[in-house]
Amino acid sequence: MAVETTRGHAGVEVRLEELSRRYGPVVALNELNLTLAPGELVALLGPSGCGKTTALRLVAGLEESNGGRVVFGGKDVTGLPASKRDVGMVFQAYSLFPHMTAMENVGFGLTLRRKTADERRRRAGEMLELVGLSGFADRYASQLSGGQQQRVALARALAIEPTVLLLDEPLSALDAKVRSRLRDEIRRVQLEIGITTLFVTHDQEEALAIADRVGVMQSGHLEQLGPPTEIYARPATPFVAEFVGLTNRLPGEVKNGVVEVRGTRLPLVQPDAPHGPAIALVRPEAVSLSTDGAMSDGPLVGTVIAVAFLGATSRVTVDLGDVRVIAQMPTSTAASTPAGTRVRLDLRNDPVLIAREEKASVDA
Amino acid sequence: MNRSRRLKLRIFRTVVLLLMGAFFLLPIGAMVEFSTRGNSVISPRTLDAWVLIAQTPGLVKGIVTSLQLAVITSLGMLVLLLPTMVWVRLRLPQISRIVEFICLLPLTVPAIALVVGLKPLYIWININVTPSVLALAFAYLILVLPYSYRSLDAGLAAIDLKTLSEAARSLGAGWITVMWRIVIPNMPSAILNAGLLSVALVLGEYTVASLLNFQNLQVEVAYVGLTNAPTSTAVAVGALVLAFVLLMVLTLVGGRLQQHNYIPGQRA
Numbered sequence: 001m002a003v004e005t006t007r008g009h010a011g012v013e014v015r016l017e018e019l020s021r022r023y024g025p026v027v028a029l030n031e032l033n034l035t036l037a038p039g040e041l042v043a044l045l046g047p048s049g050c051g052k053t054t055a056l057r058l059v060a061g062l063e064e065s066n067g068g069r070v071v072f073g074g075k076d077v078t079g080l081p082a083s084k085r086d087v088g089m090v091f092q093a094y095s096l097f098p099h100m101t102a103m104e105n106v107g108f109g110l111t112l113r114r115k116t117a118d119e120r121r122r123r124a125g126e127m128l129e130l131v132g133l134s135g136f137a138d139r140y141a142s143q144l145s146g147g148q149q150q151r152v153a154l155a156r157a158l159a160i161e162p163t164v165l166l167l168d169e170p171l172s173a174l175d176a177k178v179r180s181r182l183r184d185e186i187r188r189v190q191l192e193i194g195i196t197t198l199f200v201t202h203d204q205e206e207a208l209a210i211a212d213r214v215g216v217m218q219s220g221h222l223e224q225l226g227p228p229t230e231i232y233a234r235p236a237t238p239f240v241a242e243f244v245g246l247t248n249r250l251p252g253e254v255k256n257g258v259v260e261v262r263g264t265r266l267p268l269v270q271p272d273a274p275h276g277p278a279i280a281l282v283r284p285e286a287v288s289l290s291t292d293g294a295m296s297d298g299p300l301v302g303t304v305i306a307v308a309f310l311g312a313t314s315r316v317t318v319d320l321g322d323v324r325v326i327a328q329m330p331t332s333t334a335a336s337t338p339a340g341t342r343v344r345l346d347l348r349n350d351p352v353l354i355a356r357e358e359k360a361s362v363d364a
Numbered sequence: 365m366n367r368s369r370r371l372k373l374r375i376f377r378t379v380v381l382l383l384m385g386a387f388f389l390l391p392i393g394a395m396v397e398f399s400t401r402g403n404s405v406i407s408p409r410t411l412d413a414w415v416l417i418a419q420t421p422g423l424v425k426g427i428v429t430s431l432q433l434a435v436i437t438s439l440g441m442l443v444l445l446l447p448t449m450v451w452v453r454l455r456l457p458q459i460s461r462i463v464e465f466i467c468l469l470p471l472t473v474p475a476i477a478l479v480v481g482l483k484p485l486y487i488w489i490n491i492n493v494t495p496s497v498l499a500l501a502f503a504y505l506i507l508v509l510p511y512s513y514r515s516l517d518a519g520l521a522a523i524d525l526k527t528l529s530e531a532a533r534s535l536g537a538g539w540i541t542v543m544w545r546i547v548i549p550n551m552p553s554a555i556l557n558a559g560l561l562s563v564a565l566v567l568g569e570y571t572v573a574s575l576l577n578f579q580n581l582q583v584e585v586a587y588v589g590l591t592n593a594p595t596s597t598a599v600a601v602g603a604l605v606l607a608f609v610l611l612m613v614l615t616l617v618g619g620r621l622q623q624h625n626y627i628p629g630q631r632a
Contacts, residue, residue, distance in 0.1 A: 060530075060534055061533075062530050062533070062534070081533070082530070082533040082534055083533050083534075083535075083536050083537055083538050084536075085534075086536075087534055088534070088535075089530075089531070089534040091527050091530065091531060093524055093527045094524075094527075095524070095527045095528060095530075095531040097528060097531070097532070097546055097549075097550070098523070098550055099549040099550055108532070108535055108537075108545075109535035109536055112535060112536040112537055112541065113536060153531075156531075156535070157534075157535075160535060160536065166534075
């Protein structure tokens with residue numbers, strides 16, 4: 001299914017079939033299968049070394065695969081070198097050619113395609129305008145800020161009207177404010193042009209914010225691929241649950257399709273899980289606090305030890321004695337439970353994933 | 365830093381500069397004095413020795429030969445070394461130490477040992493390829509390797525070669541375009557320095573040419589020096605001045621190119 005764009009046209013389908021890459025004995029990518037619908041933006045998310053950048057570099061043709069195929073719009077491009085693949089790429093490091101102005105940088109790919117000087121100027125001008133930098137055409141890279149350089153790099157990648165746009169952590173070198181602004185800008189431009197885009201990042205907020213679908217990777221394979229809301233709300237594996245968002249790890253006992261955590265029975269995502277001790281993975285927003293009634297000792301009664309202000313919401317850390325639990329709530333609610341307050345935890349009746357490790361803690 | 369310390373530092377710098385200047389300029393001054401001296405101490409100054417350069421066929425030929433060798437060696441070095449270093453950095457970083465070792469090796473090999481090693485090869489080249497003196501460029505390529513390697517290595521280290529070349533390739537550039545349009549324009553100073561070092565070394569080279577029985581500038585200068593010392597000294601001064609002028613020109617050009625690329629401190 002093609003993704004609708006504001007310009008009404010869509011890019012091509014991109015397929016990665018059984019794509020593998022090994023570095024000696026290390027398997028960086030293990031038979032990865034991934035299909036990007038025309039015009040879709042898919043973000044590959046995962047920790048360092050999970051294979052996401054390798055996958056992107058194989059699509060770009062900057063590395064050779066040990067097996068599998070890369071297909072653009074039905075055409076197998078696996079054997080083509082990077083220069084013949086017709087991809088636009090924005091790199092993590094600043095990649096503008098220092099000896100060229102912004103205009104010359106954007107026009108570089110067009111020069112290689114033997115466009116006339118007029119065509120180059122017109123197209124480069126359009127692209128710079130698209131990224132809001134038409135007033136910076138004559139500046140060199142050293143005269144541009146980091147965010148501006150990445151915007152010019154985006155304009156340069158798009159100027160050649162590539163089949164696929166590849167973004168290799170293009171925001172990671174920028175400060176938080178610029179990163180957030182440029183992230184929205186990339187999405188706007190991508191939707192406007194309707195180009196199929198593969199975006200690699202280790203920043204979950206970035207991936208969840210702009211992607212149509214997010215692929216969470218670990219050890220060279222996809223753990224889960226789905227829309228951001230699904231990835232967050234219904235993680236398929238404990239790894240996804242723990243990598244995306246904050247997760248409380250609470251020891252419990254699995255029995256008859258539910259897990260009993262400190263006297264509270266929670267349904268399981270996989271009701272057929274074998275009986276026995278397990279760690280329930282509970283989202284902070286599924287935990288609420290109450291201060292009414294008697295605060296005698298109980299399995300879910302504890303003391304607030306920290307309140308982290310995040311703006312509209314706050315994170316409250318409660319010490320239950322043998323384990324600490326984080327609850328996320330509106331800041332106005334959290335204000336009534338400052339550090340030192342005795343509180344009772346309530347766990348929402350959402351289906352939870354379980355892990356089998358013995359460790360009980362809170363992981364970010 | 366307080367004022368008196370700054371003053372002391374300034375005086376120290378000036379003294380060092382004057383001493384170094386004297387160290388370099390006194391011998392050259394003495395050479396100029398000797399090459400313009402008349403037949404006796406009381407004779408007036410004369411440029412006869414300098415005029416005689418143009419009238420000594422061997423010298424003119426030696427100058428032309430050495431300039432040709434300088435150009436061939438510099439270009440050959442760039443064509444051979446730059447793509448190799450770029451390739452090693454991008455594709456075979458694991459052998460970079462071996463390449464560095466090989467490039468620096470000529471520093472440790474005495475000229476006479478090099479000549480003994482190269483002699484059979486030159487006999488073969490003489491018979492089967494060309495007896496031209498320009499074949500000396502091959503030996504000179506080996507001699508300039510260490511200096512050129514260091515200069516180019518510093519230039520390559522100063523740019524993000526991997527990202528720039530990958531960005532160019534993703535835009536459709538082949539390897540020759542990457543070299544010509546991206547790598548070379550981004551390291552003008554390093555390339556000019558490597559070229560200059562090669563030119564200076566070739567213009568001043570005597571041992572290898574002499575032992576291999578080729579006539580280059582320095583061999584001719586030594587030969588002329590046996591019969592006409594002032595002219596031989598004039599040529600030596602001329603070669604020094606030429607190298608100095610080249611150095612200045614390349615420094616100015618390199619500085620201007622560099623300034624064009626990077627304007628430090630100016631950010632939007």
